[in-house]
Amino acid sequence: MMRAIQISKTGGPEVLKCVEVPVPPPGSGQVLVKIAASGVNFIDTYLREGRYAADLPFIPGQEAAGIVQEIGEDVIGFNPGDRVAWNGTRGTYAEFACAPARDLLHVPEGISFEDAAAVLLQGLTAHYLACDTFAIRPGDTVLIHAGAGGVGLLLTQMAKMLGARVLTTVSTEAKAKLSRAAGADHVINYAVQNFVERVTTATGGALLPVVYDSVGKSTFEDSLRCLRPRGLLALYGASSGAVPPFDLIRLSQMGSLYVTRPTLKDYVTTRAELERRAEEVFALVATGRLNVRIGHRYKLVDAEQAHRDLEGRRTTGKVLLISG
8 A cells, every 4th residue: 555645526735635545556568666756736736626637536746756666568678676757647646656668767877866856847848948949049038937936947047058148037035036046137026016117127128039938817918018029928837827818819919929838748749859858957957057946845745735835836946745
């Protein structure tokens, strides 16, 4: 038996219940992993709320790192004792989980399980946003909302590596300090400042080629106002809620703008692409060029509080559940 967090009905953080369930046996093509650390992400809250459909009951979480315990039939390339991490298969809010071998990545020596679990989803997200959704070039000025969040801190660092001038928004002065430490050139506290005005002041009136927005409902309209003609709004999250229905004709009226709603699975469509992105991200971590800030660690049994703090914007950096 193992401890796991289970959702039997959708709703608020209170529906996250710690239960005893059997350790799952690995099926064909699967690997059983003893989990050391599991990432807590906003997609977990969307599934918990029922915003994204899921069959009940289920164990949330889809990002973890740990040690291979057992392999199923037809598994090649992994053995018991291997250090691994993965993202994309639900069930990681638990002491053990099964994952498809096709999703697993070997964790290089020198990278801890906590760092591996902390950087995988958010690091790969920052990578595709900066390199593919909008390929940042030297001299670009970009705006990153939630600059002290897990993705925000990593995306800021990657944008700086690519030669960008980085503007960020945050909600407190403490978060502003973290954003500046990650390399942000100009930090805006959007709890007390109008970020459109602050952006145009910081740029001398120039508009931006791209806005990276993980906040959604409360920032969407003003994010569009920050864009130059043919600029791109990369809406990759909705921490403040879903964006209301939007008349697309307005994009032409505001300068032939582009809006995209990217998600990681479409940027790792092949095993080769997944490995390439992961290798680049892990290499940046291993060499110290990319700093992974683990802002909050919770015990597995405290998953409810982790969700409350994440949704209440009381967290910075990465949020982890620690097994054991």
